[in-house]
Amino acid sequence: MIINPLNIIPITRARSKLGNLAEKVAKDKYIILTKDGSPKAAIVDISYLAHLENQVKKAYKKTFIDPKLLRYTREFTDEEIKVWEKEDAL
């Protein structure tokens, strides 16, 4: 969504028409509420918020670990990590 003056409203003005504003948000169309001229909060379609949360979870689930290959791997010891650090210094 492109942020433009139409979807930015001061909190003080939003208070009286919260019901109407909640009706206006849908999918990626959200409303930004400002306080003293700065963005403070947003009114967001709840299903869009859930979608965003899922996207974040997916991003954090990113992994190159292949469970089938774990048996070929090992845990590094603290001792060898220290040796590597020493060897790696330029």
Added chain:
Amino acid sequence: MKTVFVDSSVIFSAVNSPTGGSSKIFILKKIKLITSKVVLTETERNVREKLHEYHLERFFMLVDKMEILKQLPDNKLIQKAKKVIAEKDSVILAESKKSVANFLVTLDKKHFLTSSVSKFIKPQKVLTPKMLIEIIEKR
């Protein structure tokens, strides 16, 4: 362009420290860094177990700079590798040999920089990041 098979000790160290030789090889030009799925599985497992969450982001960023080979562990080759290197390192050695890279880069000098490993992996050469940097910068 020379291809360099990067082992888990190097990727792990590059994730752990942005100032060492391991990190520096990721910004070298004229070389192509390659690795395998086993190496990435081993490295990520250890990054998750031994380092902090922010290191994981750096790990993903470094992986983006490498080509990931589709090869799977070759059990026959691993058995052969066990004859020239400690069992714990046999998988990585076999993976590197299978990759047909020009160089294998590792920080485990004790186990990898030996004449028996050198003979096994020929014509590929085993180097530390520091040695690789010297070779590339001399060119």
